[in-house]
Amino acid sequence: MASKExxxxxxxxxxxxxxxxxxxxxxxQVAPIVRLEEVAVTTGEEDEEAILDxxxxxxxxxxxxxxxxxxGAGSVRFLKHKETGKVRLVMRQSKTLKICANHLIIPTMSVxxxxxxxxxCVWHARDFADGELKDELFCIRFASIENCKNFMEKFQExxxxxxxxxxxxxxxxxxxxxxxxxxxxxxxxxxxxEDVSVSKEGxxxxxxxxxxxxxxxxxxxxx
Numbered sequence: 499m500a501s502k503e504x505x506x507x508x509x510x511x512x513x514x515x516x517x518x519x520x521x522x523x524x525x526x527q528v529a530p531i532v533r534l535e536e537v538a539v540t541t542g543e544e545d546e547e548a549i550l551d552x553x554x555x556x557x558x559x560x561x562x563x564x565x566x567x568x569x570g571a572g573s574v575r576f577l578k579h580k581e582t583g584k585v586r587l588v589m590r591q592s593k594t595l596k597i598c599a600n601h602l603i604i605p606t607m608s609v610x611x612x613x614x615x616x617x618x619c620v621w622h623a624r625d626f627a628d629g630e631l632k633d634e635l636f637c638i639r640f641a642s643i644e645n646c647k648n649f650m651e652k653f654q655e656x657x658x659x660x661x662x663x664x665x666x667x668x669x670x671x672x673x674x675x676x677x678x679x680x681x682x683x684x685x686x687x688x689x690x691x692e693d694v695s696v697s698k699e700g701x702x703x704x705x706x707x708x709x710x711x712x713x714x715x716x717x718x719x720x721x
Contacts, residue, residue: 546577549585550652552645556589556598559635566637570598574638576652583663585656587623599636601625605661609653616643619650 556569572592578585589599601623612618618639625634640646 543577543588545581546579546586548575549578549656550574550576550649552640552649553592554589554641554645554649555639557637557639559637569636570596572598574599574649576603576656585660597627599623599625599634600627601634603653603656603660605657605664607653607657609650611646611650612637612639615639617641617646619646621653 552574553572554574555571556574557566558569559565560567570589570591572590572595574587574589576585577588584602586602587599588597590597607621607623609619609621612620618637620635620637622633622635624631625636626632638649640649
């Protein structure tokens with residue numbers, strides 16, 4: 499019987515098997531060519547807190563073209579100011595962080611479900627995303643019906659709370675004005691009373707002149 503030849507094993511050269519020599523550490527330190535300093539970046543949101551944060555895609559209605567145009571995809575947030583209590587809607591694109599929408603939520607605003615799509619809703623706003631106020635019709639689309647409902651409910655809740663806030667401010671302003679008028683009226687009355695008192699104190703009292711029949715005759719004047 500013919501002998502079976504042994505299987506040939508792959509041959510490796512010694513230089514291939516030898517591990518590559520590691521770079522030697524000389525201990526030399528190379529200073530950077532350009533030194534970068536930390537720069538504080540402000541977003542204008544430092545005095546606000548987010549009360550809503552959802553992922554969505556925003557559209558605006560182009561009146562000239564009579565069609566919806568995509569504004570951007572990213573995170574839409576409701577930001578409440580810590581001091582004034584005012585709430586604004588801010589949306590930025592996810593990659594560039596460019597502002598897609600930026601407007602206050604005021605009592606006159608209302609949001610409605612977009613016809614034929616339960617994941618979308620529409621509303622009108624005076625938007626400042628481009629650096630000037632513009633009347634815009636927005637449409638926003640979410641990944642789920644639940645997120646859309648949460649957005650609409652929070653939107654209406656904020657609008658109603660702003661209405662109550664304005665009513666309370668008007669009531670306080672009216673009360674303050676009435677208090678001011680009451681104080682001024684009281685001061686005017688007090689001043690009139692003081693004028694009367696002063697006139698009485700400075701009044702000169704003169705004795706009435708005696709009548710002719712009441713004149714006294716001096717002694718020794720009669721014949």
